[in-house]
Amino acid sequence: MKILIAVSNKEYSGPTLRVGIRVARAFKASTTIVDVGEKVSEFNAKVVGLSQERLESWNFDRPGVDVLEWAFEFLAEKKFIEPTEIEAGFPKNTLVDTGGNRSEVYLKGTICEDVNLILRNGEIISELRDEVAGHQYDVTIIGGSKKRRMAHDLIQYIDSSIFIVNQFDPDKLYKILLAVDDSKGTRKAVKYGARVAQAFNIDVDILTISKTEHFGEDYKNAAERAAKFIRRCGINYKNIYKVGDPSEVIKEVAGNNHIIVMGTSTRNPLKKFFKGSKPLKVMENCHCPILIVK
Amino acid sequence: MLGFSEHSLTNFLFWITQKKWFLITMVISVFLLFIPAPSGLSIEGYRSIVIVITALMLIVTEPIPLPAIAMYILVMEVYLGIGSANDIAKSFMNDAVFFIMGSLMLAVAIIKQGWDARIALGIITLTGNKTRNIVFGFTAISAILASFIGEHTVAAIMLPIAMTLIHFTSEDKEKVQNLSAVLLFSIAYGALVGSIGTPSGGGRNVIMIDYLRDSGLSMSYINWMLRVYPLVLIQIPIVSWVLMKSFTPEFIKLDSGVRKLVIQVAKSAEMTGRNTIAAVIFLLVFVGWIFFSESVGLGTIALTGVLMYLVGGFVKWEDLSKNTHWGVILLFGSTISLGSNIKTTGAAVWLAESIVNFIEPVINKLPFVADLIVTVMTTTMANVLSSSATVAVLGPITMNMGQDSMHLGMVTAIASAFGYFTAVAAPACTIVYSSGLVNAKDFLKVGWKMGVISIVLLVIYANTYWLFFR
Numbered sequence: 001m002k003i004l005i006a007v008s009n010k011e012y013s014g015p016t017l018r019v020g021i022r023v024a025r026a027f028k029a030s031t032t033i034v035d036v037g038e039k040v041s042e043f044n045a046k047v048v049g050l051s052q053e054r055l056e057s058w059n060f061d062r063p064g065v066d067v068l069e070w071a072f073e074f075l076a077e078k079k080f081i082e083p084t085e086i087e088a089g090f091p092k093n094t095l096v097d098t099g100g101n102r103s104e105v106y107l108k109g110t111i112c113e114d115v116n117l118i119l120r121n122g123e124i125i126s127e128l129r130d131e132v133a134g135h136q137y138d139v140t141i142i143g144g145s146k147k148r149r150m151a152h153d154l155i156q157y158i159d160s161s162i163f164i165v166n167q168f169d170p171d172k173l174y175k176i177l178l179a180v181d182d183s184k185g186t187r188k189a190v191k192y193g194a195r196v197a198q199a200f201n202i203d204v205d206i207l208t209i210s211k212t213e214h215f216g217e218d219y220k221n222a223a224e225r226a227a228k229f230i231r232r233c234g235i236n237y238k239n240i241y242k243v244g245d246p247s248e249v250i251k252e253v254a255g256n257n258h259i260i261v262m263g264t265s266t267r268n269p270l271k272k273f274f275k276g277s278k279p280l281k282v283m284e285n286c287h288c289p290i291l292i293v294k
Numbered sequence: 295m296l297g298f299s300e301h302s303l304t305n306f307l308f309w310i311t312q313k314k315w316f317l318i319t320m321v322i323s324v325f326l327l328f329i330p331a332p333s334g335l336s337i338e339g340y341r342s343i344v345i346v347i348t349a350l351m352l353i354v355t356e357p358i359p360l361p362a363i364a365m366y367i368l369v370m371e372v373y374l375g376i377g378s379a380n381d382i383a384k385s386f387m388n389d390a391v392f393f394i395m396g397s398l399m400l401a402v403a404i405i406k407q408g409w410d411a412r413i414a415l416g417i418i419t420l421t422g423n424k425t426r427n428i429v430f431g432f433t434a435i436s437a438i439l440a441s442f443i444g445e446h447t448v449a450a451i452m453l454p455i456a457m458t459l460i461h462f463t464s465e466d467k468e469k470v471q472n473l474s475a476v477l478l479f480s481i482a483y484g485a486l487v488g489s490i491g492t493p494s495g496g497g498r499n500v501i502m503i504d505y506l507r508d509s510g511l512s513m514s515y516i517n518w519m520l521r522v523y524p525l526v527l528i529q530i531p532i533v534s535w536v537l538m539k540s541f542t543p544e545f546i547k548l549d550s551g552v553r554k555l556v557i558q559v560a561k562s563a564e565m566t567g568r569n570t571i572a573a574v575i576f577l578l579v580f581v582g583w584i585f586f587s588e589s590v591g592l593g594t595i596a597l598t599g600v601l602m603y604l605v606g607g608f609v610k611w612e613d614l615s616k617n618t619h620w621g622v623i624l625l626f627g628s629t630i631s632l633g634s635n636i637k638t639t640g641a642a643v644w645l646a647e648s649i650v651n652f653i654e655p656v657i658n659k660l661p662f663v664a665d666l667i668v669t670v671m672t673t674t675m676a677n678v679l680s681s682s683a684t685v686a687v688l689g690p691i692t693m694n695m696g697q698d699s700m701h702l703g704m705v706t707a708i709a710s711a712f713g714y715f716t717a718v719a720a721p722a723c724t725i726v727y728s729s730g731l732v733n734a735k736d737f738l739k740v741g742w743k744m745g746v747i748s749i750v751l752l753v754i755y756a757n758t759y760w761l762f763f764r
Contacts, residue, residue, distance in 0.1 A: 041718045042359065042619075044718075044724040046617055047398075047401070047446040047619075048725055050450055051728065055457065057408070159301075268300060269300055270303060
C-alpha cells in the first residue's frame with residue numbers, strides 16, 4: 001500500500017498532513033509527502049535555477065524546502081520516523097534531484113519502511129498525475145479546493161483513490177458515512193471505509209439510497225454485506241436507507257460531521273468529462289472530508 | 295469504445311485539457327488561412343502575419359515547450375511558402391542570436407564567480423545603514439550593472455545580498471514584509487530601468503541594432519549610450535522614490551542587519567588573483583563592445599568572452615550547457631526569423647500603414663502620439679511575452695510607423711524594458727518573485743505607477759533630448 005499526501009504550505013496543510021498520517025498508520029502504508037511549487041515560466045526557468053543555486057551558497061533554502069522541513073517536524077512529533085532520523089534533523093542536504101523538476105529526501109519510517117519527502121514544480125494536477133503514474137500510489141490525500149475545475153481534474157485524471165480533506169476540524173467527533181450501492185466499486189469502498197474508521201476510532205453510518213421507494217434486492221444485499229464486514233471489524237455501525245437524488249441525500253446526511261467514503265463513478269470517461277459524476281457532485285457541495293475509492 | 299480502453303480515453307482527455315490552447319490556436323490558424331488576404335497585402339505577407347498571431351498565442355499560453363514553438367514557426371514558414379528551406383534556416387541566425395547565447399553564457403560564468411559578496415560590501419560602504427539610502431543604492435547599482443551585463447545576471451547576483459540583509463534585520467517574515475518588497479523591487483525595477491542603457495543591457499537592444507543595420511542605419515555602442523543613458527540616470531531616483539512611497543519600510547535604519555551582513559561577507563569578499571583575472575576578462579569584453587562591436591558584432595564579442603572564460607577554466611562547459619536554455623535561444627531565433635519575414639514579405643509596412651492611417655488625423659496635429667502608441671503597444675506586449683520576442687516581432691512594424699525609423703526603433707527597444715506589471719515577463723521580476731518574499735499582486739500594485747511614469751517620461755524624453763541628435 002502506498003499513500004501520497006499533497007501539502008502546499010504550513011498555514012493550510014496542517015489538517016491534510018494530520019489526517020494523512022493517521023490514514024497511513026492505519027494502512028501501514030509506505031508514505032510520501034509532496035509539495036508542488038508554482039510553475040516557473042519556461043523562459044526564465046534556467047536563470048531562476050541559477051539564482052536559486054546562488055541563494056543556496058548564501059545558506060538560503062529554495063522555496064518549498066521550508067514546507068518539507070515543517071512536514072519532517074510533524075513526522076518527528078508523531079514518531080512516524082526512526083529516532084535516529086529525528087536526532088539527525090531534517091536532512092536538507094540529501095534532497096536528491098531525481099529529474100523532471102522533482103527532488104526527493106528518503107527517510108526511514110517506524111510504521112512502514114519508506115517515508116519520502118518530495119518537492120515538485122509545475123501545474124498541480126499534471127505533477128500529481130505524473131507522480132501517481134510513476135510511483136503507483138493507492139491513495140492520494142489532498143486539501144480541499146474551491147475551484148470546480150480542480151475537483152473535476154483530481155477525480156478524472158489522478159489514477160488512485162482520492163481523499164480530499166475538506167474543512168476538517170481535529171476537535172470534532174466525526175463518523176464515517178459509507179455510501180453503498182450495487183456497483184463494483186462498493187466492495188473496495190467498504191474495506192477502505194472500515195480501515196479509516198479504525199484509524200480514527202469512530203462509528204460508521206452505512207447509507208443506501210434508492211431513487212424510488214422500492215429498494216432493489218441488489219441494493220439491500222450490498223448494504224447487508226457492508227454491515228457484515230464492518231461488524232466483523234468490530235466497528236459500531238448503523239444502516240440508513242434513504243430515497244432521493246443520491247448526491248443530494250449524501251450531502252444532507254453527511255452534514256459537517258461525517259467523513260464520506262464512496263466508490264468512484266463507473267461512467268465512461270467521456271460522459272464524466274462532459275456531464276460530471278456522482279462523486280464530483282458530492283465533492284463540490286459537501287462540507288466535510290471525502291474519500292473517493294478507485 | 296471504438297477499441298479504446300477507459301484508461302487510454304482518460305489519457306486522451308487529459309491531453310486535450312493540457313493542450314487546449316494549442317488546439318484552439320490551430321483552429322484559429324486554419325480559419326485565418328482560409329480567409330482571403332486583405333487588399334494591398336501579398337499572400338506570403340498575410341500568411342506570415344497568421345504565423346505571428348498563432349506563434350504569439352502559443353508563447354503566451356505555453357501549451358507546448360518553447361523549442362516546439364520555434365519548430366512550429368520554422369515548419370509553418372517553409373510549408374506556407376514564406377521562403378525556401380535554406381532562406382528560412384538562414385533567417386534563424388544572426389549576430390543578435392549569438393549575442394543572446396553569449397550573454398546567457400556570460401551570465402552563468404559571471405554569477406559563478408561569486409562577486410556578490412564584494413558588491414554587497416561596496417553598496418553598504420557607499421550607503422551606510424539608512425533604509426532610504428540603501429534602497430537608492432540597490433536601485434542604482436542594479437541599474438548600472440544591468441546596463442552593461444543584462445538584468446537577469448544582476449538580479450541573480452543582487453538577490454542573495456538583499457535576502458541576507460532582510461534575514462539579519464528580522465527572521466520573522468511578517469515583520470519585514472515592506473522592507474522585503476522595497477529591497478527586492480529595487481533590484482528588479484532597478485535592473486529593468488538600467489537594461490536600456492547600453493546595447494549589451496539586453497538581447498532586445500541588439501535585435502533592434504540588427505534591424506536598424508538592415509535598414510541601412512548604424513548605431514554604435516557609444517552612440518546608444520549617449521542617447522539613452524541619461525534616461526537611466528533620471529529613472530534611478532524615480533524608482534527608489536516610488537518604491538519608498540508604495541511600501542513604507544518597517545525600519546528607518548538597518549543597523550544590525552548591515553553589521554551582520556558586513557561580518558558575513560568580509561571573509562568571502564576578499565579578491566583572489568583568479569577573481570581579478572575573471573573581472574579583467576569581463577572588462578575586455580566591455581571594451582570590445584565599445585570599440586569593435588560595429589565592425590565584428592556584439593554577439594561575436596560576447597562569445598569571445600565566453601571562449602576566454604572556458605579557455606581560462608573559469609567555468610566548465612557542463613555548467614554552461616546545463617544553465618543555458620537552448621530552447622529559449624532557438625525561440626528567439628525563430629521570432630527574429632518571423633520579424634525578418636514580415637519585413638521581406640511587405641507585411642510589416644502594410645501593418646504599420648494600417649495603424650498609421652487609422653490615427654493619421656491625430657498624428658498630424660500631435661506628432662508625439664505615434665511614440666505614445668508605439669510605447670504603449672510595446673509595453674503591453676512585453677508584459678505578456680518576453681521583451682526580446684516583443685522587439686523581434688514588433689520592431690519591423692513600429693519602425694515603419696513614421697519617417698524616422700531610428701527614432702521609432704529606439705523607442706520600441708526602450709519600451710520593451712517596461713515589464714513591471716507581472717512577475718512572469720521580465721527575468722529580473724521572476725527571479726525576485728521566486729524568493730517567495732513578494733506577492734504576485736505587488737507587481738501590479740507598484741508596477742502600474744512605474745509603467746505610467748516610464749511611458750510618459752520616454753515620450754517626453756524622445757521628443758526633447760533626442761532633438762539634439764538630428
